[in-house]
Structures are given as C-alpha cells and as structure tokens.
Amino acid sequence: MPRHVLTLLAVLCLAGCASARPVIYPNATSELRGKAAQDAAVQACIQQADSADLSRGGNDVARSTAGGAVVGSVGGAAAGAVYGNVGRGVGAGAAAGAATGLVTGLFRGNQPSPVYMSYVNRCLADKGYEVVGWQ
Numbered sequence: 001m002p003r004h005v006l007t008l009l010a011v012l013c014l015a016g017c018a019s020a021r022p023v024i025y026p027n028a029t030s031e032l033r034g035k036a037a038q039d040a041a042v043q044a045c046i047q048q049a050d051s052a053d054l055s056r057g058g059n060d061v062a063r064s065t066a067g068g069a070v071v072g073s074v075g076g077a078a079a080g081a082v083y084g085n086v087g088r089g090v091g092a093g094a095a096a097g098a099a100t101g102l103v104t105g106l107f108r109g110n111q112p113s114p115v116y117m118s119y120v121n122r123c124l125a126d127k128g129y130e131v132v133g134w135q
Contacts, residue, residue: 020110021042021135022134023134023135024038029128029129048119054113054116054119055113056116068097068098068100072093072098072100074093
C-alpha cells in the first residue's frame with residue numbers, strides 16, 4: 001500500500017479517536033480560578049463519570065462499520081449481477097462499505113453519549129463552571 005495512503009489512514013484514525021471534551025464559558029469562576037484549575041475540574045468530572053460506569057458511546061464505531069459492510073455487500077451484489085460476477089461484487093462492496101462505515105464511525109464515535117455529557121456538565125455546574133458545549 002502506498003505510504004501516503006497509510007499516512008492518511010493514520011491521521012484519520014487519530015482525528016477520529018480524539019475524545020470530545022466540554023467547552024467552558026469564561027464566567028467569574030473560571031476567571032477567578034484560572035485555566036489550570038478549570039482543566040483539573042474538567043478532568044475530575046470526566047473521571048467521576050467514568051467511575052460511575054457511564055457509557056461514552058464508543059460502540060458506534062463497530063455498529064457503523066458493520067452497517068457499512070452490509071450496505072456495501074448489497075450494493076456490490078447488485079453491481080456484480082449486472083456485470084456478471086456476483087461473488088466479486090459482494091466482496092468489493094463489503095470492503096468498501098466497511099471502510100466507509102469505519103471512517104464515518106470514527107468521526108461520529110468521538111462524541112460521548114448524552115447521559116455521559118449531562119453527568120459531566122452537572123458535575124462542572126456544581127463546581128461553578130458553565131459548559132457551552134462539547135468538542
């Protein structure tokens with residue numbers, strides 16, 4: 001496989017695996033305590049949510065990959081039937097669909113579940129911080 005394709009895949013995986021974190025609105029608490037204390041509070045709330053056994057929603061990547069493979073197989077079978085080789089069409093379609101599903105799932109999979117985000121948001125609000133969103 002060409003080196004530039006491997007590099008592109010590595011960059012996509014790293015970008016997709018990065019976890020979303022809360023974005024804090026600069027209110028009186030964040031201004032008074034400073035960036036280091038704010039970052040420590042965010043990390044403490046994330047660890048608290050992890051300790052509470054809340055799902056981050058990471059199984060979306062596997063589901064997206066499997067779904068892509070199924071859709072690709074169906075499309076590949078149809079194309080293979082038209083061009084005379086159903087088996088080859090199914091294989092090619094499944095591979096293309098799985099790859100598409102994987103990349104889509106990686107970028108969608110970095111967003112935690114709504115319950116997880118609500119837990120962390122509430123924890124930060126209890127500490128005086130205002131969460132404006134996640135990224």
